[in-house]
Amino acid sequence: MTFINALLAWGALAFTIPLAIHLFFRHRFRTIDWGSMWLLDSVIQQNRRRLRWTNWLLLLLRCLIPILLAAAMARPLLHALRVAPGQLAQTLVLVLDDSQSMNAVDDDGVSRFQKARNQAFELVSDLTRNDEVILLQSGDLTAPPSIIAPIAAADQLRQLAPGTGPYTLGDALDAAVSALRFASNPHHRIVVISDFQDGVVPTDIAPQLESIARRIDDSAMAANISLLSVADDGEDPGNVSIDSIRLESPIAIAGHRTTAAATIRNASDxxxxxxxxxxxxxxxxxASGSINVPARAETTVRLNFSPDQVGRRLVTATIDLKDALANDNRREFALDVTRSIRVALVDGSPSGEALTRMSDFLFLALQPNIVSDDASSDPSNRFEVSRWTPGQLVRSSPASRPDVIILVNVAIDEPARQVIAQHLAVGGSLVIFDGPRTAPDQYNRPLTENQDNIVRLPAALGPRIESTTDAPRQIAETDQTFSAWSGITGDQDRVWKDIEVANYRSLTLRPAGPAARTLIRLDDDTVIATIGKPILDRSDGDKDASSPSGFNGRIVQFGLAPHPSDWNLPLRPWFVPLMQQLVLELAGQNNTANLLTGQPLVVPLPNWLDGADASSESNNARPRTFRIVAPHGDTVAEKTIDAGRSTSGSEIVLRASTRTAGRYELTVSNVTGEAGTDDANGATNTSPDRVIQWHLAQLPLEESNLRSVSPERLESAVQPFDGRVFSSIQALQDDERLQTEGREVWRPICIALLLCLVLEIALLARLNPGTSTARPVAPKTNVEGMVS
Structure with missing residues (x-):
């Protein structure tokens, strides 16, 4: 047995006080024999024995009371089969929340992260030299775990800073349990220190937590799991944030009016x-101004401007306001400004008379002043349309390819499929219109196929159907959420119902199409228009369409031609604005400059392998090293490619993780000297890195929600592990002592103390019963010693 408060155990010596009082005040009676005393001897002897035992019991109770009181205050621990601290080495897996919300400060100016780090210091300082620590950060749970000593863990804690994106409790515990595989000590602890925002414990997390609990049981890897919250219960953070900046215009073009909108949310009461x-x-x-935001509401503030410079611009919105979280009072947005939208119209029809080729009406729809004589207000003035033959498409270089490629009645061969795959890999958009030359077997083949990936179109082409002129097909259903339909004015339902379709080809969405959906469906349930992204089939059989493949371009497939021979969509009022809006939307979606932290950054490389940025022909023959540099200056991805070698598959993209918010720069350097040679120091000679592109990673708006999850929901989350939730480091440490050092018995001692007090009162009442009619009268004696 040991004591938590051993010094208070010395209070048990207070038992000597009632003992000394008893001995000091004990009466010594003088015996006087008198005449008839012998008649009372039996009664006197019986009473004397009873009083003696009662007094001894009363003395014992009075001595036990200070002993039990001191023992309860000293908090003894019964070890039983447990061991004392330091005798059993343990592995502590410490998960520290370093997300953006941990920057929130209280009324005293102390941030949540400072509280969490101080509590982590206390946990680590309680460890012995035989213990080990595995430190995990919520923003980098996929990093390989490393086992370090408690002193080294304290040093790492000093270097940490918040600012990463959100995480979930399930992901944190999954990473912690996986890290225990590297533990070398028999006793395991997992402690998660966080403010536990509402998103940390989503409503659908229960299956994931139960799966982790089964993993622990199956592996016989016992672990004590504890959650330590640093958020104050009932706290009103009073935070105002800029949740997002978005471009309301489809695309930003130099010299044209552009609108940026910022959403501002007030989470305060x-x-x-x-x-x-x-x-x-x-x-x-x-621009500058003042804003008013009601409590628990949000508002939108817009900026109208006309960019005059082509390139990637940085748009920033800032609120001058002191609140709980100052970091989210500023938001940035990377804006790509282009001179015009480059469109390549590839027509497989032979040259002929005007308006006889399948693409002629589409070409007219994208020409300047087709709708209005005012070139500045006409959306078509933004287009730079080139008419290509299929051969020109195959011979085009990556740098010269447009933003949107439109195929009309084109038969594609293997070289054309490779060009289309590269165009989609760099984020370009593709529109496919049907025609007599469109062969389904050519489009249903993989666009590219290698040892890593198989890339296909999101919809498979079926046979071409020709309706009779007497019974044309009607459009029965359209996807009203598709933004390109906004180019059609008036009653859209009436517009679509009046359209008659004569010739068409059925389209079938592939099962694994990412975000693929139907745009137009006929009255015979035939799909004739779809939109989606390329499908990635991995060579290992894992068809995970959501995996970052690098093929981020969008594809719109039409099962009919843009010609009156296939459908009767009116040209000027509906066909022209529809096609213009479609191209605007697709070109605007090519912007990959902005992403959220946690999302993979996929940078296509073909545009930078064309030699357009080289200073001389000699540089073109040298290998080039591409790097992605994170905001803190570290290289997070790197790849060296020969400039003269064709690239395909996984070589055309460079991938990196985005853990922290800020600017991620793509740099390139030419390797100098002969390929494969090193200098005298053994290092490869390279020219200085040159920034050729940058991307912006922003934190999700969830990080501005500072309200924590309810205690009941947090308690239920750890029930599968028999875990505990704590709001103070002292409570966590006390619980750990119970788990590793022994069982506290102060409650039974307090019960025993209470019983002693009750018995003492009962005995005193028995010795001094007070006035009662049943009380026996003691015999009286007179001065002569006679009994009366």
């Missing part, structure tokens, strides 16, 4: 009035 908002473009103030 108090309204915000007169807060200053500033817009900046490339660091220069573009």
């Amino acid at each position: 108090l309204p915000v009035s007169g807060a200053a908002l500033r817009w900046r473009i490339d660091g220069k103030v573009a």
